Amino acid sequence: MTTPLTTDTAVEHLRDRGVLGADVAASATVLDGGVSSATFLVETEGERYVVKQPLPYLSVADVWPARLERAGVEANVLGLFGALTPDHVPRLVDYDPKRFVVTMAAAPPSWVEWRAALLRGAVDPAVGETLGRVLGSWHAATRDDPEVLERFGDLGMFVELRGDPYHRTVAARCPELAGPVLACLDELLAERRCLVHGDFSPKNVLVGADSRVWVLDHEVAHAGNPVFDVAFLLHHLVMKAVHLGARDGAAPPRVHACARAFVDAYAAAGGLATDARSAARHTGALLLARVHGKSRATYLTPDEVSRVSLIGAQGVRGELAGVDDLFGAAVRSDPVD
CATH class of the missing domain: 3.30.200.20 (Phosphorylase Kinase; domain 1)
Structure with missing residues (x-):
């Protein structure tokens, strides 16, 4: 010790x-x-x-x-x-x-955590665009690189930090969704195409002047399926849209625009995970993990938890075709049972 x-x-x-x-x-x-x-x-x-x-x-x-x-x-x-x-x-x-x-x-003192900025309603699509370009370049540069795949091929820590507390915990607590949730995990464990960050989250992004960004916390990185990184950022943005939309109806479209800038820039940079429906399924699994798994999104209210759970179920079952459907579900006003 x-x-x-x-x-x-x-x-x-x-x-x-x-x-x-x-x-x-x-x-x-x-x-x-x-x-x-x-x-x-x-x-x-x-x-x-x-x-x-x-x-x-x-x-x-x-x-x-x-x-x-x-x-x-x-x-x-x-x-x-x-x-x-x-x-x-x-x-x-x-x-x-x-x-x-x-x-x-350390970053300059004036830089701010992007999660905190988002929760204040400060949504800058330029940050999403930069993150998409950075992530896409990482995935493209490490694609099928034998040295990278060998060096980062141990998936044990990914399972400890993501597979078990996220997917397998959701499967145990929501048995009606266990099949599609575990199918997502199987895809993540089976495909090793590039170096995956594993925690591509707003809390791990620092933003400076002119939308400059640093990406932090690389300890979950592994040779794996690039869709995880894309879905990881998207699920955070969906939760922010749900949360902010309860107080400001103009906020979700801004978050949607940020997500669209992210996925478009990611694809333009040569990113590998460009199948929109696959990204939506994996985003759904992660949304479920943040309300039913071990890593709960504590800023969500009970009503918001219900909405996120519903979107997650729709996503993981393949009912949402991509980013636009995810954010369309985030702003729907129909009651959640």
């Missing part, structure tokens, strides 16, 4: 690793908001670093164990994606394989 870092030991860790000199003044603060890692911001007079150490159990209501070795995956992926799109991921500074600690450059 590794010793957990604290605000005091995070600074000492960077000194021990040679990132900070012995005479460099530094302070550390806890970065809140994540459930999978202890994360700290370490600041000196001229530098800012994020120091991240994974938790052996995720901080959720259900018991959710995960291997600490996922930190090594994140470090490796930061190096690879950093070479492909250096402007869209933080720079890897150091990785300590004994303590499973990743150190990376």
Whole structure:
């Protein structure tokens, strides 16, 4: 068992690793908001670093164990994606394989988490377009690359962090939907076409001026089916449309436009997961996971949970043909049983 870092030991860790000199003044603060890692911001007079150490159990209501070795995956992926799109991921500074600690450059203080911006109703389709272009370029660049498929071929952590707590938990709790939900998981485990991020979510996107973005949290990355990344972002945007639409009827069309910009830019960049109906099915499975699985979307009200559950069921059963149908279902006003 590794010793957990604290605000005091995070600074000492960077000194021990040679990132900070012995005479460099530094302070550390806890970065809140994540459930999978202890994360700290370490600041000196001229530098800012994020120091991240994974938790052996995720901080959720259900018991959710995960291997600490996922930190090594994140470090490796930061190096690879950093070479492909250096402007869209933080720079890897150091990785300590004994303590499973990743150190990376921190974003400028003015940058904001995209999830927080979306929940405030600040929806910028240019961010969706940039994310589609970045994701499409990652998938295209790693397509059928034998070295990548070998290096990231272990699906164990994907199953621990996604397959079990999402699909298999939904199948157990919603047996009437177990068939199509588990069929989605089978597709994800069977097809290995490129390097998949695995957590392509608004909470893992930082946005700066002129819609500049960084994509964070690469620890679930694996050689797999690219539809997972496309569906993962789409399901978050569908939930935001449902949530915002309860207060502002003009918000869902903005989120829809953002999603459309994302999928169009993804396809234009050479993205591999361009089958709209397949993306809708996988989006449906993930929507169900966020209201019935181990990783609940806590900002949804009970009525919104019911709406998301209905959209998820329609999607995973193949009743929705693509992005337009998903967002059409998100704004429907018919009662949910």
